[in-house]
Amino acid sequence: MKQISFIHAADLHLDSPMVGLKHLPASILSRVRESTFIALQKVTMAAIDHQVDFVIIAGDLFDGEDRSLRAQSRFRAEMLKLLEKDIPVYVIHGNHDHLNGSWVHLDMPPNVFIFNSKNEIKVLKTKRGDLVHLYGFSYPQRHVFERKIDDYEKVDGADFHIGILHGNEASGKEHDNYAPFSVKDLLEKQFDYWALGHIHKRTILSESPPIVYSGNIQGRNMKEIGVKGCYHVSLKDLDANMEFVSTSDIVWEEVTIDVSQAVSFQDIFQLCQMSINQLRKPAIGTLVRLHIKNVHLEDTREKGSLEEHLQELLLDNESEEESFVWVVDLRVTEGQPFDRKQLSKEANFYSELFETVDGYNGVGTALSHLYKHQLGRKYLSDLTEQEQKDVLAKAEKLLINLLYQ
Numbered sequence: 001m002k003q004i005s006f007i008h009a010a011d012l013h014l015d016s017p018m019v020g021l022k023h024l025p026a027s028i029l030s031r032v033r034e035s036t037f038i039a040l041q042k043v044t045m046a047a048i049d050h051q052v053d054f055v056i057i058a059g060d061l062f063d064g065e066d067r068s069l070r071a072q073s074r075f076r077a078e079m080l081k082l083l084e085k086d087i088p089v090y091v092i093h094g095n096h097d098h099l100n101g102s103w104v105h106l107d108m109p110p111n112v113f114i115f116n117s118k119n120e121i122k123v124l125k126t127k128r129g130d131l132v133h134l135y136g137f138s139y140p141q142r143h144v145f146e147r148k149i150d151d152y153e154k155v156d157g158a159d160f161h162i163g164i165l166h167g168n169e170a171s172g173k174e175h176d177n178y179a180p181f182s183v184k185d186l187l188e189k190q191f192d193y194w195a196l197g198h199i200h201k202r203t204i205l206s207e208s209p210p211i212v213y214s215g216n217i218q219g220r221n222m223k224e225i226g227v228k229g230c231y232h233v234s235l236k237d238l239d240a241n242m243e244f245v246s247t248s249d250i251v252w253e254e255v256t257i258d259v260s261q262a263v264s265f266q267d268i269f270q271l272c273q274m275s276i277n278q279l280r281k282p283a284i285g286t287l288v289r290l291h292i293k294n295v296h297l298e299d300t301r302e303k304g305s306l307e308e309h310l311q312e313l314l315l316d317n318e319s320e321e322e323s324f325v326w327v328v329d330l331r332v333t334e335g336q337p338f339d340r341k342q343l344s345k346e347a348n349f350y351s352e353l354f355e356t357v358d359g360y361n362g363v364g365t366a367l368s369h370l371y372k373h374q375l376g377r378k379y380l381s382d383l384t385e386q387e388q389k390d391v392l393a394k395a396e397k398l399l400i401n402l403l404y405q
Helices: 026-049 069-084 183-188 265-279 300-315 340-346 348-359 368-372 374-379 385-404
Strands: 003-009 054-058 089-092 112-114 120-125 131-136 160-166 193-197 203-207 210-213 229-236 239-246 250-258 285-295 325-334
Touching: 003 026, 026 069, 026 229, 026 239, 026 250, 026 285, 054 131, 054 160, 054 193, 089 131, 089 160, 183 203, 183 210, 193 203, 210 229, 210 239, 250 265, 265 285, 265 300, 265 325, 285 300, 300 325, 340 348, 348 385
Parallel strands: 003 054, 054 089, 089 112, 131 160, 160 193, 193 210, 250 285, 285 325
Antiparallel strands: 003 229, 120 131, 203 210, 229 239
């Protein structure tokens, strides 16, 4: 049975400057700026752990055409690790790290094969004796708008044919239309796998044969939310298996918390803490944009505390955590408070609801089953009169929200 195994990664953007983050604590900022290198180390580790036949990097290894010496050196160090395991690496350069840039060169190890500016074929014979043809090209300059896909021509004689392309699928309107192609174009080539780069969101355009954007290996800003990584791909005759491998050291997230049922600063603070703890991932840092909506706080002091102190409290001690969750942006939106008189005009039901709430004095009775419980008696104290009013207020807001939905 013919079979191969490889890693498909793309858009490493090594040494990305991570702009706009200077306000972060030094420890977190340092880790964010190191994150692309940590992600590359995880790619290398995945290749070694899975004992792959080769690695593909589908463009934009470096963040800029100048290719910093630091980035080249760190990349070279990882390639040497793969050389020790006799794992070859096939590289194309994209629009960010095109061949026409100006940089001080560091030679790469002999296991790194870089495609030139014209489409070419690299031939690999694996340790098992399977023959692979890999097709690709590197960007000769930053802007490549022509249909380079027309230069990909399948050459018989291999067990597997793999296309490597850094470009934009025709229906994708959010990115520069570099080296454009359609899925139909790729299918017509009759390759066994297409390793794509340029789009930072991982996307599978076709299952058979696989046409895959692996996405970037490390998110760099709020537009690149969620866990990033690469694919471990196994091809066996006509079968393909793709396993996503997480490589992010820092994850960007965006969360909206509806606090319409909260009646105090403490309620909102606890809801935020719950969301933050749900975001926390082992050994991974998280940068989050937090939007708190539908705030209804009547106490002006609590409103002021929300604006002035909430973010500070949420960040307390996070800089010391390996699995930190750091709120980089906090936005508070006040919801329109419910007008009882206006609601009562809309429907008689609301008038009856408000009369019931105002005349209700059975909170203690409603909660009595909790106090009768063996554990409840042990941990619960009696509610004060104000606490009972707060419970009623929350219940009223909950009912109205559900009715409006």
